[in-house]
Amino acid sequence: MQELLQTYHLNENNFNWDKNWFIQAWRIMNTIRVFEEKSIQIYKKGLMGGSLHSSIGQEAVAAGVCMNLKKDDYISITYRGRGQALAKGADPFQLFSEILGKKTGYCKGKGGPMHITSQELGILVANGIVGAGIPIAVGAGLSIKTLKKNQVSVAFFGDGATNQGAFHEALNLAAIYKLPVVFVCENNLYSEMTPIKNAVLNEHLAERGLAYRIPSIIVNGNDVRAVYEVAKQAVERARSGEGPTFIEAKTYRLLGHMIGDAETYRTKEEVEEWRQKEPIRYFRDVCLKQNVLNEKELDEIQQQVIQEIDIAYERAMKSEEPEMEEIFNDVY
Amino acid sequence: MMSTNRIISYAQAINEALKEEMALDDRVILLGEDIGSYGGVFKVTKGLFDEFGKERVIDTPISETGFIGAGVGAAMTGLKPVIEIMWIDFSLVAMDQIINQAAKMAYMSGGQTSVPMVIRTQGGGGRGNGAQHSQSLETLFAHIPGLKVVAPSTPYDAKGLLKSSIREGSPVIFIEHKMLYSQKGEVPEEEYTIPLGKADIKRSGKDVTIVTLSRMVQFSLEAAKELEKEGIDAEVIDLRTLVPLDIETVKESVKKTNRVVVVHEATRSYGWGAEIAARIQEEAFDDLDAPVQRVGAEDVPVPYNLNLEKEMLPQTKDIIQGVKKSLYLQMETV
């Protein structure tokens, strides 16, 4: 059974150094970063309700996985999911609109930052209930298999979610029915204020996939190339009817659980250490070292992204609020 | 209320109740997510980890079914668990353990078994937390025989009721309100408890009876203040507990006012307001001069947009309208 658990090591010599791929990865990760930074400003200005959970530091997982997906593939995400939504092709304007509660948002301003859904983009649901989206992704896998579609369903969730019953039941279902599902566990070392090591004895959460005899792989979640390669294999397996794969992407959330979290449960040194390894800085170094993109190219793309996000934000700010009648629509 | 000048918050009052009961009885243990050294997301368990240690203030993984179930088992075998479910919405993950297990143990065993367990949680809207973090689910629990349901509105009540809840021999669902944690009020230094099943008249009046609990008590008191300007004298009854239900206090009041408005934050249809209305018409029909009015949230999930949320949830103006309706008064168009 042990052969089912692997740790992925990227072989630099075998990597396909296609420039367009690098541009795309750089673009997506920066889009997520800049979007998240802008969202934090919005939150701090008091322009939105509820809580805001940032994915800064985890961009490579969203980008690396979703770059393997087509528009009609499904993803199930969480309250921390704007990054994955962007990687799946979400429009920053509609996302900003949603977190601002505007009519032009993906869910007409009724969902909010925790609940980004886009039927058009295959974003099934963003859940506020930890673990709840995992069986739903499995259900989408069941549809795909039953209706003989060539799609894939991806469940994104955190380390903490692997302690929920729903997680375990869902994995087993996907395994026995051999469903085209990819489980992507973003192990950012914390579930809210609890270090995952206090909540799970396994060092590698991928072992939990293994418990259900699902091929499980550990990957450096801060290297978008590695995530991409691992997800590519998993997606191919799913599309060719070979069943589910479990990916544990080791990463780190650079900010608090939510904006305003005092972060008393970890040291500044620890955060600083991870900041050195954060995915955007890391990828920039890779691009330069391998001569795929130069400083100027990287900066230009970054500037473009900043501009696009600014425009989307301004437009969203000017958008209309939903009408009061909207309260009564969409209930059933 | 005892005379005192000490003012503390609702969260602090709950914290004190936990602390006092833990000091009194070492069978009392706490279980929940991030309740240990972090002190809870709403800071209700602050300092308890340092005082009582990790054996009694136990951080759990995100496994509501697991640790509520474990709470049931521990309660059956000598401990008195007080479990924090961070948001009431998450209790739904563990409904089997609450409804099929905890609530039925005593009865199914012919009285051999008991489950002295408290589930502390918080509900309600008002912060733009969206549909899965804003619900008022008290009726769900109140509908299940075997569960007691408490929902305090003030720091004083919260402390006294939680102490009693921990001393109960059966499962108690203790529902706090997220918008009340920072609210302050008088709480005496001396020890006191408040028995479950005793409503509290938060304002006496003669023209109409408002029956409510939790955050809506505040709103109802505000409404009463407004109504006073128009010469309407409203009585505000805070039920404090839904199970047991103190219908007697309500009936006494109806004898005097002959009119009732029930106010809850939960959605109107099938809410506990219907139960109160039914009980009054069954037991005090002759005292009524008007139909019982219900004020509650619209029958939809809680929308994220803050304006929509506000419109969807009951507000002071809705309570005023309910009162005027029960008095057959012309309503101003608001």
Ligand SMILES: Cc1ncc(C[n+]2csc(CCOP(=O)(O)OP(=O)(O)O)c2C)c(N)n1
């Ligand atoms: C059923 C349920 N229990 C508890 C919570 C409160 N909560 C929100 S996020 C979170 C931590 C989740 O950690 P993890 O799965 O690692 O995801 P991350 O936040 O790190 O992305 C908790 C406990 C919740 N939302 N739902």
Ligand SMILES: [Mg+2]
């Ligand atoms: Mg985590």
